[in-house]
Amino acid sequence: MTMHHLLGSFTSVVLLVAVPIAALGACGDEGGDPATDAASTTSTTTSTATATAEPGQSVDHELVRMITETAAGGATSALAVPLDDDAALQAFNQQFETDAIPTQVEAAVAATEVPDGMALYGAVVAVGCDAPTDVSVTQGESGLEVTAQKVPSPLPECFAPMTTVALLLAPGR
Numbered sequence: 001m002t003m004h005h006l007l008g009s010f011t012s013v014v015l016l017v018a019v020p021i022a023a024l025g026a027c028g029d030e031g032g033d034p035a036t037d038a039a040s041t042t043s044t045t046t047s048t049a050t051a052t053a054e055p056g057q058s059v060d061h062e063l064v065r066m067i068t069e070t071a072a073g074g075a076t077s078a079l080a081v082p083l084d085d086d087a088a089l090q091a092f093n094q095q096f097e098t099d100a101i102p103t104q105v106e107a108a109v110a111a112t113e114v115p116d117g118m119a120l121y122g123a124v125v126a127v128g129c130d131a132p133t134d135v136s137v138t139q140g141e142s143g144l145e146v147t148a149q150k151v152p153s154p155l156p157e158c159f160a161p162m163t164t165v166a167l168l169l170a171p172g173r
Contacts, residue, residue, distance in 0.1 A: 053139035055140055059137045061137040062169040066125075066167075068131040069104075072100055076124050082119050093105055105167065121146070122165060122167050126162070128161050130155055131151070132151055137170060
């Protein structure tokens with residue numbers, strides 16, 4: 001009876017310690033948001049540079065949409081991917097572990113009118129506990145670099161990392 005009581009107490013202590021540690025470890029905190037899925041539509045325009053921006057300079061862009069889903073997978077990358085044809089769209093969407101983000105990305109791409117001289121780009125801007133709502137775009141050595149702006153009130157922990165994708169219009173290649 002005493003052995004059972006000791007094992008029961010030990011198991012309880014292990015669970016009380018392990019579960020919160022595992023929950024905290026689920027956050028990669030590279031960007032992400034609250035513990036609810038949120039797909040936010042944002043449309044902002046930033047005007048500070050031209051299509052011939054030098055590396056490091058800001059690039060004119062219009063944020064078409066920010067898409068955030070919990071436990072969707074994907075990897076952050078500073079480089080934006082041109083989503084100019086079906087093959088590029090499918091290649092971009094392959095990185096996700098669920099259908100939620102690819103479905104939303106495909107719908108947003110289909111609904112977006114791309115003006116002459118512009119191109120539609122996608123980038124995974126955050127995987128973590130917070131969902132950024134805006135991005136900055138600069139010209140990099142290898143293409144457009146998209147960076148999530150800081151979240152004003154970051155969450156200290158989350159149960160599962162969230163993936164945030166930015167879709168934006170910027171001067172074409």
